[in-house]
Every structure is written in C-alpha cells, then in structure tokens.
C-alpha cells in the first residue's frame with residue numbers, strides 16, 4: 001500500500017524506517033510537513049518523490065491508500081477529520097486524543113466514514129510483550145492481580161510536548177498512555193476500568209504540566225493496573241513491565257538493559273539508543289531499536305488487518321478507553337481522591353464482579369499457604385470453612 005506520512009519529525013522517521021526495512025512491501029510515497037524543506041529532506045532520505053506543505057494535498061493525493069498521523073497531539077483530530085472526509089484509511093500515533101472527548105470525536109469520525117483506523121500503540125507490539133501476553137492468555141499466570149508498567153526518561157525532544165495546551169498534559173499524557181494500554185491488555189480489554197488514584201507533580205522543570213506521576217487503576221474484576229512515568233529520570237529510557245498473577249510472575253525490561261553491554265572511551269558517531277544521555281563509558285545499546293519498540297510488528301498487524309478486513313490489535317476504541325482513564329487520572333491528581341472512569345461509550349463487559357476462588361485443603365478447610373521450611377518440615381496454613389478459625393499443620397521431614 002502507498003502511505004502518506006503526516007509530519008516529518010522524530011516518530012515519522014521511526015515509522016518510515018520500520019516501514020521501509022527488511023524488504024517490506026508497504027511504502028511511504030508522500031510526506032506532509034509544514035516546513036517544505038523538511039518534507040523534501042524526508043522524501044529524499046526515504047527515496048520517494050512526493051512532498052508537500054499542505055496536509056489536505058497529502059491526504060487527497062490519488063496514489064495514497066493509507067495515512068499515518070505523526071503530528072503533535074493537538075493536530076490529531078484535525079488530521080483524522082481530513083482523512084474521514086477524504087475516506088482514506090488512517091493510522092494515528094499515541095495518545096489518540098488529549099482528552100476522552102477529543103478521542104471520542106475521532107472514533108465517531110472514522111466509524112461514520114467507514115474507514116479503517118488503527119491506534120499506533122507500539123509498546124503493545126514489542127516481541128517481549130506479545131510473547132508474555134500470549135502466555136498469560138494461555139493461563140501461565142493464573143488470574144492477573146497486578147500489572148505495573150513504567151516509562152521514564154529525561155524528557156521529550158520538541159517544544160510542543162512541554163506545552164500543556166498542545167500536548168494535553170505532561171509526562172502522563174505522553175507516557176502513561178503506553179503503560180495504561182499495556183496493563184489493560186494483560187488484565188483483559190473487556191474488563192471495565194472503574195476508578196483511578198493518581199499522584200502527579202512538577203518536580204524539576206519550569207512547566208505547567210506534570211513531569212512525574214504514579215497512578216493506580218482499579219478494574220471491575222479486582223485487578224489493579226499501576227503506571228509510573230517520569231520526564232525527570234536520568235540515565236536513558238527505562239521501559240519495564242511487571243505482571244503478578246495467582247500462579248506466576250512476568251518481569252520485562254524492554255530497553256535499558258536488554259543483555260547488550262558495551263564500553264567505549266567515546267569514539268564512533270555517538271548515537272547509542274533513544275534518549276540515552278551519554279556516549280562513553282559503559283553503555284546499554286539496543287540491537288534492533290525499532291523492533292524492540294514494537295514498530296515492525298505493529299505495522300504488520302495494521303496492514304494485515306486492513307487487507308483481511310479485521311480489526312487490528314490496537315484500535316481507535318482502545319485509544320479512547322486510554323484517554324478516559326487518563327482523564328480520571330488527571331482529575332484524581334487534583335482532587336487527591338479515587339475518581340471514576342467515565343465512559344460515554346463502553347463496549348466491554350458489564351456486571352463483572354470481584355473474582356476470588358478459595359482453594360480447598362479438605363472438605364472442612366481452605367488452604368491459605370503451603371511452605372517448605374529450612375529444616376525440611378512442610379507447613380500448611382489452613383482456615384476452617386465455617387468457623388473461620390486459622391490453624392497450621394506441620395509435617396516433619
């Protein structure tokens with residue numbers, strides 16, 4: 001398929017590099033940038049002819065099948081509206097909107113136009129994420145109780161991110177959108193997020209928005225999703241996920257320490273990996289950065305879904321749910337209370353209750369815990385099913 005790229009900045013280059021790598025067949029053939037020189041440079045770098053400083057021209061160009069939105073957050077809605085009007089399929093980067101209301105309008109636009117729409121949430125396509133999700137869905141962790149996702153780095157690379165009006169917030173809108181969607185996938189997308197408690201502060205930078213935040217999302221089945229985000233973290237880009245279930249645990253380190261460590265006194269071209277702050281001493285490069293960040297898997301799913309007339313793994317509806325959770329997080333950071341997640345449009349399950357299944361030891365007792373002690377004894381902690389009395393049973397080695 002022929003792709004029009006809207007924007008020629010940081011993420012547009014990551015996307016184009018991924019799209020043109022490994023003999024892939026879908027190609028960027030047109031780019032829009034408000035600065036024509038930047039558009040021309042982008043077209044030259046990726047080996048195609050058509051560039052423009054008029055967004056409508058890029059979208060409406062007859063050769064274009066799919067539009068990829070790589071513009072700052074405040075321009076996503078305008079770009080989606082133009083794609084809907086032109087009836088061109090659209091893939092939009094994260095966050096979908098600055099608020100749930102904005103995201104909902106975008107969702108409505110694509111659904112009314114009947115066009116394919118994908119939410120470019122790359123961190124739900126990393127090799128480690130996909131493998132862990134599959135194993136969790138197959139039951140390897142039992143019931144998921146707690147997910148924790150962390151994205152922290154020394155702050156973004158363009159002025160507009162730091163402007164609350166343009167971006168819609170600070171570290172939370174920028175980074176927690178990833179963490180929330182990672183947690184939602186592990187807990188189950190059909191499970192309703194109920195309420196959010198969040199701490200956010202501006203600890204370091206002279207900006208209006210938060211540069212550090214931690215939040216808890218309570219789900220209808222009793223699971224809890226935690227996000228930790230920061231623009232104050234020093235030492236690179238820290239992308240880590242954890243999942244705790246009744247039968248197991250997953251720990252993922254996506255980026256900073258992937259098992260590739262190198263020492264240099266400072267030669268070479270100096271680029272190590274995204275957001276790395278130094279280029280000498282002991283360094284933690286990333287073998288295939290685009291792949292570790294999920295971009296190739298993401299585009300494979302998007303273009304295959306379009307061809308197969310199915311939904312991609314990450315949809316505009318998912319982007320809307322993430323925005324609804326973020327709205328509640330921003331409100332909680334202000335009120336310091338648990339705030340409900342408000343949905344104008346909920347498409348998951350209703351009436352899911354707190355799931356808890358007690359394991360039986362025998363007809364009269366529940367088994368709370370079983371442990372082998374250092375002296376070789378086996379100890380069982382039991383609870384009587386009727387009286388509630390707690391007892392222990394020791395089997396000597």
Ligand SMILES: NC(=O)c1ccc[n+]([C@@H]2O[C@H](COP(=O)([O-])OP(=O)(O)OC[C@H]3O[C@@H](n4cnc5c(N)ncnc54)[C@H](O)[C@@H]3O)[C@@H](O)[C@H]2O)c1
Nearest residue numbers: 007008009010011012034070071072073093094095122158
């Ligand atoms: N992992 C990810 O998925 C990921 C990573 C980084 C950025 N993003 C998202 O990608 C989008 C763009 O971020 P970026 O890092 O590429 O930013 P960037 O600043 O590097 O690039 C933005 C592009 O938009 C253009 N632009 C800026 N203001 C404009 C305006 N007023 N009118 C028209 N064009 C304008 C810039 O010239 C540039 O081409 C954001 O929504 C961001 O959240 C996603």
